[in-house]
Amino acid sequence: MTTGLVTTTVGSFPKPPYLQKARNQFAAGKLPREELDELEKQATREVIALQEEIGLDILVDGEMARGDMVVYFAEHLEGMEVGGLVRSYGNRYYHKPIVKDVLRWTEPITVDLWRYAQSLTEKPVKGMLTGPYTMVEWSFLEGYDTFRQAVLEMAKAINYEALELDRAGAPFIQIDEPALSTRLEDIELAIEAMAIATEGVNAKTGTHICYGDFVSAYPRFFDMPVKQFDLEMANSSHELVELLKTKGFPEDKEIAWGVVDVHSHVIESVDDVVSEIKRGLDVLPPERLYIDPDCGFKTRTWDESAAKLRVIMEGVHKVRAELGIE
Amino acid sequence: MIATVVGSYPKIPNKPRPARLRNAINKLDRGQITQEELDQVAGEVTIEVLQEHADAGLDLVTDGQIRWDDEQTYLARGLEGVSIGGLIRWFDTNMYYRQPAVEAAVTWREPITVRDYSFAVEHSAKPVKAVLTGPYTLARLSVDHHYHAVDALALAFAEALNQEARALQDAGASLIQFNEPAILRFKDDYTAFAAACGRVTDGLSAETALYLYFGDAEGIYPQILDLPFDLIGLDFVMGPQNEALLKRTPFTKKLGLGIIDARNTRLESPDDIAGKIRTLGDGIDPDRIHVSPSAGLEFLPREVAQEKLRRLASGVRQAEGVPA
Numbered sequence: 200m201t202t203g204l205v206t207t208t209v210g211s212f213p214k215p216p217y218l219q220k221a222r223n224q225f226a227a228g229k230l231p232r233e234e235l236d237e238l239e240k241q242a243t244r245e246v247i248a249l250q251e252e253i254g255l256d257i258l259v260d261g262e263m264a265r266g267d268m269v270v271y272f273a274e275h276l277e278g279m280e281v282g283g284l285v286r287s288y289g290n291r292y293y294h295k296p297i298v299k300d301v302l303r304w305t306e307p308i309t310v311d312l313w314r315y316a317q318s319l320t321e322k323p324v325k326g327m328l329t330g331p332y333t334m335v336e337w338s339f340l341e342g343y344d345t346f347r348q349a350v351l352e353m354a355k356a357i358n359y360e361a362l363e364l365d366r367a368g369a370p371f372i373q374i375d376e377p378a379l380s381t382r383l384e385d386i387e388l389a390i391e392a393m394a395i396a397t398e399g400v401n402a403k404t405g406t407h408i409c410y411g412d413f414v415s416a417y418p419r420f421f422d423m424p425v426k427q428f429d430l431e432m433a434n435s436s437h438e439l440v441e442l443l444k445t446k447g448f449p450e451d452k453e454i455a456w457g458v459v460d461v462h463s464h465v466i467e468s469v470d471d472v473v474s475e476i477k478r479g480l481d482v483l484p485p486e487r488l489y490i491d492p493d494c495g496f497k498t499r500t501w502d503e504s505a506a507k508l509r510v511i512m513e514g515v516h517k518v519r520a521e522l523g524i525e
Numbered sequence: 526m527i528a529t530v531v532g533s534y535p536k537i538p539n540k541p542r543p544a545r546l547r548n549a550i551n552k553l554d555r556g557q558i559t560q561e562e563l564d565q566v567a568g569e570v571t572i573e574v575l576q577e578h579a580d581a582g583l584d585l586v587t588d589g590q591i592r593w594d595d596e597q598t599y600l601a602r603g604l605e606g607v608s609i610g611g612l613i614r615w616f617d618t619n620m621y622y623r624q625p626a627v628e629a630a631v632t633w634r635e636p637i638t639v640r641d642y643s644f645a646v647e648h649s650a651k652p653v654k655a656v657l658t659g660p661y662t663l664a665r666l667s668v669d670h671h672y673h674a675v676d677a678l679a680l681a682f683a684e685a686l687n688q689e690a691r692a693l694q695d696a697g698a699s700l701i702q703f704n705e706p707a708i709l710r711f712k713d714d715y716t717a718f719a720a721a722c723g724r725v726t727d728g729l730s731a732e733t734a735l736y737l738y739f740g741d742a743e744g745i746y747p748q749i750l751d752l753p754f755d756l757i758g759l760d761f762v763m764g765p766q767n768e769a770l771l772k773r774t775p776f777t778k779k780l781g782l783g784i785i786d787a788r789n790t791r792l793e794s795p796d797d798i799a800g801k802i803r804t805l806g807d808g809i810d811p812d813r814i815h816v817s818p819s820a821g822l823e824f825l826p827r828e829v830a831q832e833k834l835r836r837l838a839s840g841v842r843q844a845e846g847v848p849a
């Protein structure tokens with residue numbers, strides 16, 4: 200393994216068409232659970248193989264069993280219910296979950312598939328969880344009087360899952376809080392909840408938050424009790440980079456610098472990636488600067504995802520060579 | 526007292542009822558039906574929604590904005606000078622809209638919502654109000670490649686929507702409502718907002734309403750009482766501070782009480798609703814109060830929305846002292 204510019208991804212990969220079809224059949228009651236499980240494993244093998252082939256350093260299982268990052272956990276936590284259809288945009292609808300009753304974690308949710316993915320590779324595989332703030336913010340709320348209460352209870356449930364991943368040997372656990380992007384005024388609650396969610400976890404922890412006004416939330420935002428911040432830097436403001444450069448970033452923490460835009464079909468050039476990495480190197484030394492795409496690949500095709508990752512890898516090799524760390 | 530809604534309503538019901546509009550749009554996308562056939566389905570769904578509103582016991586209804594893709598694009602698509610861009614989150618909700626991009630002078634060509642309004646009137650057992658997204662919100666949530674200033678763009682949208690409102694008025698609309706959630710997030714733009722409000726209501730003889738939701742009016746109240754609307758609707762769910770504002774300075778217009786949570790499935794009881802109406806409407810002539818959810822209901826599953834409306838209507842009747 201290299202000593203700098205470690206490469207990874209944010210978490211989700213596109214589902215192969217056969218798996219998408221199988222999920223629809225399963226939802227319609229036309230496919231047994233065991234067959235879907237098998238196809239999820241097949242897709243996981245393909246996701247791991249792709250990452251190995253490209254040469255990434257820290258892998259993910261690609262979240263082949265998850266439809267939506269909140270709904271998936273809602274289906275497995277006691278006290279949550281999957282509600283009726285709500286439109287998200289255009290003609291797209293989803294079953295928005297409801298925090299219906301007292302929240303309780305009863306059994307491991309993500310551990311089996313993580314363990315399976317880790318068994319396929321020598322490289323470390325990240326455990327991926329949805330953060331307590333996002334779980335509640337993106338659900339309806341009936342079971343608790345206050346939002347705060349629900350978030351803190353949710354944090355305890357997520358902590359159980361994090362501890363299970365930790366015990367299973369996950370070297371790195373990422374707890375994503377994308378809902379915070381639009382509501383950075385709730386940063387105090389999110390910090391409190393993250394402290395509960397990561398309590399007693401020995402693995403390295405990180406969080407991914409999509410775009411957001413991190414400039415206004417500076418420096419408090421970086422007090423989130425995780426080691427690594429995975430941020431969408433490719434589209435971030437010049438202002439944030441300047442701020443990090445001049446006012447600094449906690450010495451003991453890392454940034455995973457999102458260098459390509461996953462929401463665009465266009466494949467970036469190696470030069471684009473190189474200059475984005477160099478922007479990162481202006482802020483942090485290579486040991487604390489991880490390189491990845493700026494969000495999950497769920498909305499891209501398999502080929503687009505692979506192409507973007509190849510460009511990242513090429514850019515990273517180039518800069519590592521320049522730095523003499525490869 | 527009037528039991529009413531703010532605008533949107535869920536477009537599809539849940540199983541076992543069929544998701545007719547969703548299926549029809551899918552079929553249109555696959556080329557299996559024509560645009561006319563889709564319009565037919567949208568009309569049938571609108572009739573169903575009007576029926577649900579009436580069955581729930583509302584006094585004043587909308588067409589549920591069943592044909593609207595979202596609160597920005599339906600109007601923007603009908604205007605000259607505006608194209609439709611990428612998906613963006615609608616405030617802090619989990620719903621996304623396509624962002625209008627202003628490429629040239631915004632111009633009103635022909636009525637956009639008048640056919641829908643007339644259709645609703647024809648098929649509704651209850652009086653119908655016309656609802657438009659306000660000029661400031663349209664301007665604030667658009668990308669501006671032409672005016673390069675939110676005040677100028679808001680005025681341009683106001684000019685265009687004023688013509689739309691006049692067309693609605695000519696079609697018989699006796700109450701025309703403008704939804705302006707954006708101003709609660711960008712209160713510094715109040716001067717531009719007030720100018721756009723003046724322009725959009727210019728020369729209208731129909732009653733007009735302004736609905737402000739997703740927050741409170743602290744900082745722009747009581748100034749908003751000077752705006753040229755007959756009724757102003759406030760959100761007492763996401764803007765609980767509105768209650769204190771009303772205590773500080775008496776409300777002088779017809780009051781829209783948004784007191785049912787349009788964004789959460791937890792059901793309010795008619796008793797609680799009646800209690801809230803009594804507290805918040807204290808000192809205001811009941812004839813001058815419209816009670817509604819806090820915002821459009823499209824954030825909820827259809828069945829929950831309908832149940833909320835039933836409870837809303839029964840809470841209103843209770844507050845009026847009508848035996849249930």
Ligand SMILES: [Zn+2]
Pocket residue numbers: 377407408409410493494495
């Ligand atoms: Zn993201």
